[in-house]
Amino acid sequence: METKKLVISAVLLCLTACTTDKKIEVRPTSENLRNEPVTPIEPAVVENPAMVELGKKLFFEPRLSKSGFISCNSCHNLSMGGSDNLKTSIGHNWAKGPINSPTVLNSSMNVAQFWDGRAKDLQEQAGGPIENPAEMAFTHQLAVELLTSIPEYVAEFEDVFGTASIDIDKVTRAIAAFEETLVTPGSRFDLWLTGDDNALNAEELEGYQLFKSSGCMVCHNGTALGGTSFQKMGIVKPYEATSPAEGRSAVTGKDADRFSFKVPTLRNVELTYPYFHDGEAETLAEAVEVMGRIQLGRTYTEEENSNIVAFLKTLTGEQPSFMLPQLPPSSDETPRPEPFDN
Numbered sequence: 001m002e003t004k005k006l007v008i009s010a011v012l013l014c015l016t017a018c019t020t021d022k023k024i025e026v027r028p029t030s031e032n033l034r035n036e037p038v039t040p041i042e043p044a045v046v047e048n049p050a051m052v053e054l055g056k057k058l059f060f061e062p063r064l065s066k067s068g069f070i071s072c073n074s075c076h077n078l079s080m081g082g083s084d085n086l087k088t089s090i091g092h093n094w095a096k097g098p099i100n101s102p103t104v105l106n107s108s109m110n111v112a113q114f115w116d117g118r119a120k121d122l123q124e125q126a127g128g129p130i131e132n133p134a135e136m137a138f139t140h141q142l143a144v145e146l147l148t149s150i151p152e153y154v155a156e157f158e159d160v161f162g163t164a165s166i167d168i169d170k171v172t173r174a175i176a177a178f179e180e181t182l183v184t185p186g187s188r189f190d191l192w193l194t195g196d197d198n199a200l201n202a203e204e205l206e207g208y209q210l211f212k213s214s215g216c217m218v219c220h221n222g223t224a225l226g227g228t229s230f231q232k233m234g235i236v237k238p239y240e241a242t243s244p245a246e247g248r249s250a251v252t253g254k255d256a257d258r259f260s261f262k263v264p265t266l267r268n269v270e271l272t273y274p275y276f277h278d279g280e281a282e283t284l285a286e287a288v289e290v291m292g293r294i295q296l297g298r299t300y301t302e303e304e305n306s307n308i309v310a311f312l313k314t315l316t317g318e319q320p321s322f323m324l325p326q327l328p329p330s331s332d333e334t335p336r337p338e339p340f341d342n
């Protein structure tokens with residue numbers, strides 16, 4: 001233990017002495033990583049910057065919707081933790097969505113996508129909302145026609161994929177490549193994990209210990225503290241749901257999977273309220289109370305609850321930051337948007 005501390009101080013000293021940069025980056029190394037069941041988030045490795053840039057444009061592209069008004073960013077707002085902070089989302093024609101919008105941040109770490117896991121990965125997922133009548137209400141064919149009518153997009157797809165023809169597979173590949181960059185390293189919790197003793201205060205540490213010792217980590221585990229499995233909502237006591245969502249059984253057809261949902265990531269959870277698939281819990285205190293009671297059969301004191309909440313707030317990492325993409329203008333041939341269904 002003492003040697004470990006010494007090594008940490010040595011590493012920190014060297015970092016202080018050896019860098020001219022004001023901001024000291026304490027990134028995971030085998031020497032200073034704590035022996036904890038979570039690993040810090042690593043910064044994204046961008047293999048194909050041109051594809052990521054194209055995917056970023058498409059993520060912000062409202063013309064991929066029938067109304068010309070709704071983009072991925074409408075419901076996964078990157079200025080608001082990658083979610084919309086609504087109980088359930090608003091789609092085409094102001095349609096009330098059936099379910100809460102999960103964050104796109106760190107979504108590349110999920111075993112599968114959607115609350116019920118019906119898409120195997122980010123590329124498969126990205127095709128869904130474009131043609132969902134209650135979301136973007138377009139079709140894949142119309143989306144491809146629209147992009148093809150804009151010469152700058154045709155040129156950019158050619159640059160990235162080597163062929164001028166645009167198809168939905170390329171569209172979703174580019175969006176997924178962009179989404180893979182939406183990771184949030186550098187949270188206070190990760191700084192603590194990589195050896196910075198001052199990154200967490202006593203309450204936050206207390207909250208983390210309680211989070212571990214009371215069993216939250218049985219389900220919220222891995223780097224993202226979630227996203228690794230499907231679990232029943234209401235293990236010890238039933239959950240009174242307000243939405244008709246059935247969860248995993250909609251995919252597997254198995255009765256045993258009824259009311260199992262993908263365990264959501266707790267990274268950036270301070271930003272992604274309201275909580276649960278039906279958005280019923282408005283605050284973190286409420287979500288923690290419900291989890292303790294129905295998943296673990298445990299009633300926390302006010303102080304315990306507030307310590308866990310304090311810990312959860314240390315999971316907010318560096319949010320994606322970049323220049324807003326400039327979208328090429330429509331051409332005279334571009335199909336015009338239909339914002340209203342009359």
Ligand code: HEC
Binds near residue numbers: 071097101102110262
């Ligand atoms: C109208 C709002 C809306 C729009 C537009 C929208 N989404 Fe979503 N998104 C949602 C909702 C709601 C869910 C959860 C649906 C479910 O699980 O059944 C979701 C789920 C996801 C997930 C899965 C995350 C997870 O943890 O399972 C990803 C990734 C995602 N959307 C990306 C996108 C992309 C990319 C686009 C644009 C092509 C997009 N979304 C457009 C509302 C929206």
Ligand code: HEC
Binds near residue numbers: 215231265275291
């Ligand atoms: C048996 C597995 C399990 C355990 C144990 C568990 N959770 Fe959860 N947790 C889930 C599932 C599944 C959901 C999503 C349920 C839903 O939306 O219907 C969830 C959702 C949450 C959410 C809401 C996140 C969001 O984005 O909507 C928070 C916060 C949370 N859990 C915290 C905790 C805490 C704190 C503990 C320990 C007191 C805990 N969980 C214990 C499975 C678990």
